[in-house]
Amino acid sequence: MTCKRLLFVNRHTPRAGARAAEMLDAALIAASFGQEVHLAFLDDGVFQLLKGPAEADVDDVTTRFAELDDCDIDHVWVERESLAERGLVVADLIIPVALVDRDSLSATMAAMDMVISA
Amino acid sequence: MQFAILVNQGPASHQAAASALAFAQAVLASGHQLVRVFFYFDGVLNANRLTAPGNGERNLVREWSALATEGGVDLVICIAAGLRRGVREANLAPGFRISGLGQMVEAAMLADRMVTFG
Numbered sequence: 001m002t003c004k005r006l007l008f009v010n011r012h013t014p015r016a017g018a019r020a021a022e023m024l025d026a027a028l029i030a031a032s033f034g035q036e037v038h039l040a041f042l043d044d045g046v047f048q049l050l051k052g053p054a055e056a057d058v059d060d061v062t063t064r065f066a067e068l069d070d071c072d073i074d075h076v077w078v079e080r081e082s083l084a085e086r087g088l089v090v091a092d093l094i095i096p097v098a099l100v101d102r103d104s105l106s107a108t109m110a111a112m113d114m115v116i117s118a
Numbered sequence: 119m120q121f122a123i124l125v126n127q128g129p130a131s132h133q134a135a136a137s138a139l140a141f142a143q144a145v146l147a148s149g150h151q152l153v154r155v156f157f158y159f160d161g162v163l164n165a166n167r168l169t170a171p172g173n174g175e176r177n178l179v180r181e182w183s184a185l186a187t188e189g190g191v192d193l194v195i196c197i198a199a200g201l202r203r204g205v206r207e208a209n210l211a212p213g214f215r216i217s218g219l220g221q222m223v224e225a226a227m228l229a230d231r232m233v234t235f236g
Contacts, residue, residue: 003227026219029219029223114234116234
């Protein structure tokens with residue numbers, strides 16, 4: 001079957017219920033089906049990648065991003081302005097990312113076969 | 119054209135579910151094919167048979183069921199997202215079936231366009 005380019009857009013903090021974990025689940029399944037998977041983090045979604053001690057009583061999605069190395073998700077985009085507006089820099093993030101300007105994010109999205117947000 | 123639809127919001131919390139249903143009906147009315155409607159995140163709440171809106175209010179769950187039984191549309195909810203929100207075989211509305219995220223990725227692969235709501 002065809003390989004599609006799928007973009008998963010994360011816009012909420014890792015404490016926004018099951019949202020972040022379910023988005024990651026979907027991305028990992030898509031990758032396991034051999035699809036070209038892209039992740040984008042913007043607005044408060046950038047907090048999902050923030051380094052820091054895991055809280056024992058909270059499902060910690062941030063440490064799960066370490067799984068990405070093994071699962072063939074090569075494209076991780078972070079919106080430059082979202083990061084800067086929250087006083088964060090790339091060094092604060094748990095995995096290597098590619099920064100993308102707010103103005104060019106729409107072009108990134110337009111290049112996808114499917115965009116999933118929640 | 120072959121369409122697939124992804125519904126990510128519940129019937130009582132967001133316009134997305136109603137918009138998705140209208141889009142699905144329009145796809146069929148214009149002679150296109152609908153590969154599947156997949157329900158993820160809070161979208162699984164569209165499949166809760168116990169949903170009982172008040173008199174005169176719209177019942178989206180029933181309308182989805184009608185789309186499946188009359189239009190022959192494949193309605194699939196994600197099992198993990200469903201269990202997390204109390205939607206299981208015991209209270210699954212007619213016309214829906216429960217399966218895994220692989221069905222979402224497969225729909226994206228089969229369809230010419232997969233359209234996300236919510």
